[in-house]
Amino acid sequence: MQNAQTYRAAIVGCSRIGAFIDNEVVGRPDVVLPYSHAAGYEACGRTDLVAGADLRPEVLVAFGERYGVGPEHRYTDYREMIETERPDIVSIATQPEQHAEVAIFAAEHGARALYCEKPLCASLEEADRLVAAVARHGVAFNMGTNRRWHPGYDAMKAAIAGGDLGALQTLLIYSGGGLFNTTSHYFDLVQWLNGDAAPVWVQGFLTDGDACLDGDEIVSDPTGEGVVGFANGVTAHVLRTAMPSEHQAVCQRGVLTAMNNGSELSLRRMEGEGRTRRMAVAPAPPFAPASPTLRLIEDLVQALDGGAPTRGGAGVARDNLHLILGMIESQRRGGARVDLPLAASPLRLRRRNLRPGRPRYAPAP
Numbered sequence: 001m002q003n004a005q006t007y008r009a010a011i012v013g014c015s016r017i018g019a020f021i022d023n024e025v026v027g028r029p030d031v032v033l034p035y036s037h038a039a040g041y042e043a044c045g046r047t048d049l050v051a052g053a054d055l056r057p058e059v060l061v062a063f064g065e066r067y068g069v070g071p072e073h074r075y076t077d078y079r080e081m082i083e084t085e086r087p088d089i090v091s092i093a094t095q096p097e098q099h100a101e102v103a104i105f106a107a108e109h110g111a112r113a114l115y116c117e118k119p120l121c122a123s124l125e126e127a128d129r130l131v132a133a134v135a136r137h138g139v140a141f142n143m144g145t146n147r148r149w150h151p152g153y154d155a156m157k158a159a160i161a162g163g164d165l166g167a168l169q170t171l172l173i174y175s176g177g178g179l180f181n182t183t184s185h186y187f188d189l190v191q192w193l194n195g196d197a198a199p200v201w202v203q204g205f206l207t208d209g210d211a212c213l214d215g216d217e218i219v220s221d222p223t224g225e226g227v228v229g230f231a232n233g234v235t236a237h238v239l240r241t242a243m244p245s246e247h248q249a250v251c252q253r254g255v256l257t258a259m260n261n262g263s264e265l266s267l268r269r270m271e272g273e274g275r276t277r278r279m280a281v282a283p284a285p286p287f288a289p290a291s292p293t294l295r296l297i298e299d300l301v302q303a304l305d306g307g308a309p310t311r312g313g314a315g316v317a318r319d320n321l322h323l324i325l326g327m328i329e330s331q332r333r334g335g336a337r338v339d340l341p342l343a344a345s346p347l348r349l350r351r352r353n354l355r356p357g358r359p360r361y362a363p364a365p
Helices: 016-020 037-043 057-067 078-085 096-108 124-137 151-162 179-193 292-306 314-332
Strands: 007-012 047-053 089-092 113-116 140-143 168-175 199-206 224-230 235-251 254-259 264-271 278-282
Touching: 007 016, 007 037, 007 078, 016 037, 016 057, 037 047, 037 057, 037 089, 037 292, 047 057, 047 078, 078 096, 089 096, 089 292, 096 113, 096 124, 113 292, 124 314, 140 292, 140 314, 151 179, 151 235, 151 254, 151 264, 168 179, 179 224, 179 235, 179 314, 199 314, 224 314, 254 278
Parallel strands: 007 047, 007 089, 089 113, 113 140
Antiparallel strands: 168 235, 199 224, 224 235, 235 254, 254 264, 264 278
16 A cells, blocks of 8 residues: 555553563464564554553663664653653553553543453453443554454354354363453454354353452452353353363354364364264365464554454453453352343452562552
8 A cells, every 4th residue: 555654553561462472482383473562563564663661661671672662762651651652553461450541541642543452451340431432532442362363263254154064053162271361362262253242141160169259359360161152142162171272163064173273274064964964074264374463453554544443342352351250250159140241240350469579550540
């Protein structure tokens, strides 16, 4: 595109996912770089990484030296950075307890797009305020659940939507991990594969029972298993197994499986009728590997160019948080099925097991 506008990007939270996680995944066959927010902006021809904010001066120095951001564009106060630099895109790569605070401030002070890490935030009250601020100011929004932009899962979704396999019936998540940090990725994936149909109920249990709870406070990131029901009749089963990021879509006439973080697909198709029916291996949908981080940023750029909706959106991200908190609420109710959306849930993430000395942004005054 000739004479295309270049958008100014700034990052709040300049350490691991914000800037340096690429160093940890070099050579992994299931990862296409760039991975971090900063590396994504560096790789995108339509964005210019102009500033960063972090409470740790040593992190800012490393960030600035790696990405060519001079000392005058490094900030320990993200509010000062946003007001001074006036970025078009703000990345939020802090701990989730600070996401809403930063996102709302950015939306209210001129940011036109937000790239917010998962989970969306720490409570449903915060999520409602964040979604309202994004809508009120017309801000493009994507959450960093990057499988939504992964070409392998795009191929899987296209095969489901094509209709040859019949209607989607069941989705399975085989991979474990904390609900906030890891399963949020997989919840978003099944939302995406299912056309972002609204989740209407969830039933689950936590591996360690109520150990993550202190009253209404969630003080650690729990693992769990359960079932989600969607408005279109599809169900998703959340299993905690040793599978490394493996997911399955069961349709009326076939089964698609994504293995090894979406880098490999397999397809089995129903053949025959009646008693002769069998599941036969068939050619899997082809796809070309590409960086989900870069594609997410390009999606924001496209929205800024012409006002088109993003592939994600704050409302879909809020549904994701409903699933996380719904699983925890089901545990609190003895494993009962919980209707969604939750109404005025008092649950709030406020972890006490953060690494000693890890800085945290103070709540907004």
